[in-house]
Amino acid sequence: MKLRVSNITVRLNSTEILKEVSLEIHRGEFVSLLGPNGSGKSTILRTIYGILKPTGGAVYLNGKELNGAGFEEVAKLIGYLPQEQSEANLKVLDVVLLGRTPYIRINPGKDDYALAMKALELVGMENFAHRRFSELSGGEKQKVMLARIFCQNTDFMLLDEPTAHLDVKSQLEILEIVKKMVKAGKSTLISLHDINLAAMFSDRILMIRNGKIIYAGTPEEVIRPDRIEEVFGIRAEVIRHNQRILVIPEVVR
Numbered sequence: 001m002k003l004r005v006s007n008i009t010v011r012l013n014s015t016e017i018l019k020e021v022s023l024e025i026h027r028g029e030f031v032s033l034l035g036p037n038g039s040g041k042s043t044i045l046r047t048i049y050g051i052l053k054p055t056g057g058a059v060y061l062n063g064k065e066l067n068g069a070g071f072e073e074v075a076k077l078i079g080y081l082p083q084e085q086s087e088a089n090l091k092v093l094d095v096v097l098l099g100r101t102p103y104i105r106i107n108p109g110k111d112d113y114a115l116a117m118k119a120l121e122l123v124g125m126e127n128f129a130h131r132r133f134s135e136l137s138g139g140e141k142q143k144v145m146l147a148r149i150f151c152q153n154t155d156f157m158l159l160d161e162p163t164a165h166l167d168v169k170s171q172l173e174i175l176e177i178v179k180k181m182v183k184a185g186k187s188t189l190i191s192l193h194d195i196n197l198a199a200m201f202s203d204r205i206l207m208i209r210n211g212k213i214i215y216a217g218t219p220e221e222v223i224r225p226d227r228i229e230e231v232f233g234i235r236a237e238v239i240r241h242n243q244r245i246l247v248i249p250e251v252v253r
């Protein structure tokens, strides 16, 4: 399992949003994209999934170019959690079952329902199975959307801000689930805003600014005060505590 993004350039409305971005993700890797608002994190994820077409470069999964592959083929290999949640007027269980779409021929079978319920249990939302998705809170919706990705059971997960809307315990629980899946052989590329969470869970971090990956490496290599200042425009102290990296931003005046 290897995902290779080779020199992709993306132009939207004649503005160059991504500039020759290259990256690789291997089996069993948890890789985070860190960067300020508008730096291009979602655009990278959307381009890998094939929603946006690059004007230059290409995306390869296991050596095969993804551009041109059919939706079903891609959806069996890659699960994509978008930033915005669908407001579909469906029951929670049916939203999760959408993750089984690439595998379902006519109607979902017993196994599909069982996998969807298991995924809901994984995110602690099994009691919400028969509620309307549109009536849930932001965090509850986020967990249901994650359950959908988990029951899609792909080798590769693209997660755009999976912890947005979640309380601190849920943030840790969700990233723990993803980490466990990664340890079991899956891979993930995650866009995150919380530098401390990224440092805690990532094998590697890609720092992006103005549509370019400018630093890449382990959290120890990348999370440094000078780099945080360059990428985010803030001063921060970086401390090591109990083998963890903690970033303490200075108050911006």
Ligand SMILES: Nc1ncnc2c1ncn2[C@@H]1O[C@H](COP(=O)(O)OP(=O)(O)OP(=O)(O)O)[C@@H](O)[C@H]1O
Residues within 6 Å of the ligand: 012, 013, 015, 017, 035, 036, 037, 038, 039, 040, 041, 042, 043, 044, 083
């Ligand atoms: N369809 C579009 N047309 C023109 N510009 C676009 C379009 N979609 C996105 N952009 C711009 O591309 C840039 C990158 O957006 P993107 O959503 O990838 O950033 P991001 O790093 O994910 O930001 P955030 O942290 O705020 O989610 C932004 O400046 C955005 O305004």
